[in-house]
Amino acid sequence: MNNSAGPLRPTKFAEHKLVSSILDGTYPPGSTLPAERALAGELGVTRPTLRETLKQMETEGWITIAHGKPTLVNDYLKTGGLGILSTLTRHKGYVPSAFVSHFLELRSALMPRMALFAVWEERDSLLAYLKEAEGLDETSEAYVTYDWGLHLILADLSGNPFYRMILNDFGEMYLHMGGMYFEEEAHRRESSAYYEALLEAVEAKDCNGASEVVRQTMEQASALWKSMVGT
Known part of the structure; x- marks a missing residue:
């Protein structure tokens, strides 16, 4: 609260x-x-x-x-739906590590498709956002804010409003967990490399390439989390 x-x-x-x-x-x-x-x-x-x-x-x-x-x-x-997801993410102290793992698996399934359609439908808007990564401050807050913003813009530009509605319920949890994740300089460097690789694919108008960059990054993040918490 x-x-x-x-x-x-x-x-x-x-x-x-x-x-x-x-x-x-x-x-x-x-x-x-x-x-x-x-x-x-x-x-x-x-x-x-x-x-x-x-x-x-x-x-x-x-x-x-x-x-x-x-x-x-x-x-x-x-028995619950998205309303329960939203409520659960506001009770961080009771969110089990498996819940985060399930979210990361869901993200791995959804985000590559969002990226594919975002490049196809709104390449210039995505390109403009990705170029902003070059000037990020070296702080956890700057990275987690930008990273979550990338999630949301991919959802918005995909043309499917349900993607954004699903992600909205995880925003508070993501900003909390991601804030801790980006305290590590190595994690910030990995994300910077991800943004650069995605930028290259978008500049090349490579929808499938952008989708693959996102897929690999999401799956690596999911595997890293599971190794950290032992799930």
Whole structure:
């Protein structure tokens, strides 16, 4: 929770506390939540606020509400959608290393195709962005911001809006994890080489070559992460 953004609205406050309790095992999948009065007291919110929160969480797939029965905590990785992904990335302390590995695998599958169509559809716009890499400050913040921006521009220029919608849910997690990754000078050098190789392919109007550069880089990053965390 980012305190600089001010206090959370009551429903968001309740959601944050309740999701944290689900993720830390207080209310694991298959368990039931306390009765409304008790749960509202536990969370420190009014019962109307709790009802609104629970309805939203049911929509995302966290829980199942049944009239006259206790509220059931779902196996959210099976019942949830992109809304759950977005919520999970805001609870970094509970994101397992396997979750990051799964994201990197998804990225490896999607990004090469984004690159292919970005070069095909909007080569000049991509070229302009890649040339900005030449002036990057030697800081973790500069690199992670630029790198995530490259993800987003590839998604935007591909012409498929679903790519951007998927990536949006991972932005906060990526900036957090990537910030640590780019603390290493060697990782910044590797990424600089990636940007240069991609720039060369785009300048040559080589759609397939650009896609291959992205594919190799994404797969190498995924393998590196798995070796680091032992997954």
